[in-house]
Amino acid sequence: MRFRRWHRPEPYRDTSRKRAAFHRKQRLEREALPLFAEQIAARQHGVDEEMARRAVWWDEAERExxxxxxxxWRKARARLFALPDxxxxxxxxIWRTCPYPADPAYFADLLHQIDVGRVDPHRPPWKFHPALKARITPDxxxxxxxxxxxGQRKIGGGPKTTEADELLxxxxxxxxxxxxxxxVRLIERHESFYTSSNHRLRDSKVGSGGHFVxxxxxxxxxxxxxxxVQRIAQAADTRPVVDRRAARPGRTKTGRAV
Structure with a gap:
């Protein structure tokens, strides 16, 4: 687990700035009620006593x-080990790589955010997740x-003159x-799929006047x-182009259930 090393606390330091700040605090208390300034001053203790009190309080506060x-930490780790493996x-x-301070309060909050669904552990918010967008060509x-x-394959199953490319x-x-x-389809029964260089729907290169796509x-x-599809396919080929929807499984080409 990632954690912040806890160093041994230093003792309380008595400085001139802290003494000056304490004197200023007492002065402001007297000036806030000028009619009772003497009574307030009588209840105020000296700066040496205050520094000694703070030194004792500092050690107690550090232990707490x-x-x-x-x-x-113990409570957060108990919640962690209650999760599925x-x-x-x-x-x-994700805790090892997150930008949060290595503090038990932040770790407990992360577990809470995951528990209530605000943080997806598989897509943490501090990592960039580019949106997946389909490549669309609307016009x-x-x-x-x-x-x-x-894809591409030969269809026809015969000699070269009776075979054509099927492109996907x-x-x-x-x-x-x-x-x-x-x-590529034959218009005339006795035509052949003779390769011609002047017909180029994505390099199918097959056809003559007796063929259509x-x-x-x-x-x-x-x-x-x-x-x-009809428009752009026809613009890409010199042969006639006919397009149609594929029949759905379990249906005829007319769309009726079989």
Whole structure:
């Protein structure tokens, strides 16, 4: 446990400033009631007697402060060891790094703040916790600005001329994270997926005049976002682009339960 070393208290020091302050205090008491100044002066004791009284009181006060400090430590440690093991280790760790003075009163207050829910021991307020914000592109100027590629695979299962790339993209237009699955489809049955360099939806490089790109959107995608996907995807490719929402599990493509 982190604690402040308690040094042996020094004896009370008799100084000229303390004597002057005591004389000033007695003078102000007499001047406050000038009609009774003589009676007040008669009850006031001398400065030597006051310094001796303070020396005795100082030692007694120091012993009482140490007794109260030790009692507070014992009480706080009892509360600490009453916590579950995992939480107790967490509290001990944050106490070692917290900016509070190594004092039992501050430690007891920390335990109280945790107990009432004002301090989260897993996210203490003296540590910086950056807010996690999703990367959102509400009004993208291009497909690349809104979505980034996270996957790619070959589909078709045949020779090179009968295979195409299936690309997976991820992005957020503001309504939630979206996953786009892009596939090249044949318009004519006898066409092939011959690689051409003038068709570039994120380097799919597949297609000719007999191809179109189908984009399947997964996630919460309102009509406005679906239209945005259509617009920016079409701007990124010379082939026709068709986008649609992915069918939810347990439902048909029309949205009806099966």
């Amino acid at each position: 402060r140490r007794r109260m400090r030790a009692a507070t 995992t939480l107790r280790r967490t509290v001990r760790e 993208p100027t291009s497909f690349d600005a809104a979505f980034h590629q996270i 993209f991820c992005g957020n237009l503001g309504s939630g994270i979206l996953f786009l699955r892009s596939r 189908e984009i399947e959107v997964t996630g919460d995608c309102p009509d406005a976002d679906l239209a945005t």
